[in-house]
Amino acid sequence: MYEISVRAAFEAAHFISGYNGKCSRLHGHNWIIEAIVRGENLDSLGMLIDFKILKAELNKVLDEFDHRFLNELETFSAENPTAENIARQIFRKLAASEIFSDSTKLFAIKVQETPNSCVTYYE
Ligand SMILES: [Zn+2]
Secondary structure, three states: OEEEEEEEEEEEEEOOOOOOOHHHOOEEEEEEEEEEEEEOOOOOOOOOOOHHHHHHHHHHHHOOOOOOEHHHOHHHOOOOOOHHHHHHHHHHHHHOOOOOOOOEEEEEEEEEEEOOEEEEEOO
16 A cells, blocks of 8 residues: 655635634634545556645645635535634545546545644544
8 A cells, every 4th residue: 555645725804703812813724734535556657646746636625715805705604614614624525536446446535724723533
């Protein structure tokens, strides 16, 4: 079994509705996203998935969030844009990509909200 990962980042604003504290106020983050893929079968070049292709797919998903006010997006119309919900939404959107197969699948999405705070989502 192989496990590969790529990282990308996006910057955006959000607030946490109903939260008792500073995070209830509008503020921003530079979220760092890590996509982790697992699989057993390498292609003819010896790659699970080309890092470049995986990163491009991740960036396509992150384009929806980059330099946006996350609370206003349709994606977060029914839930707060917490790091947990951001991780699940990115997982679901990226997992639908045709670069994955029955043997090579998206395993997890890590969302780092601050240097010391990180969420991992997997199914
Ligand atoms: Zn925040």
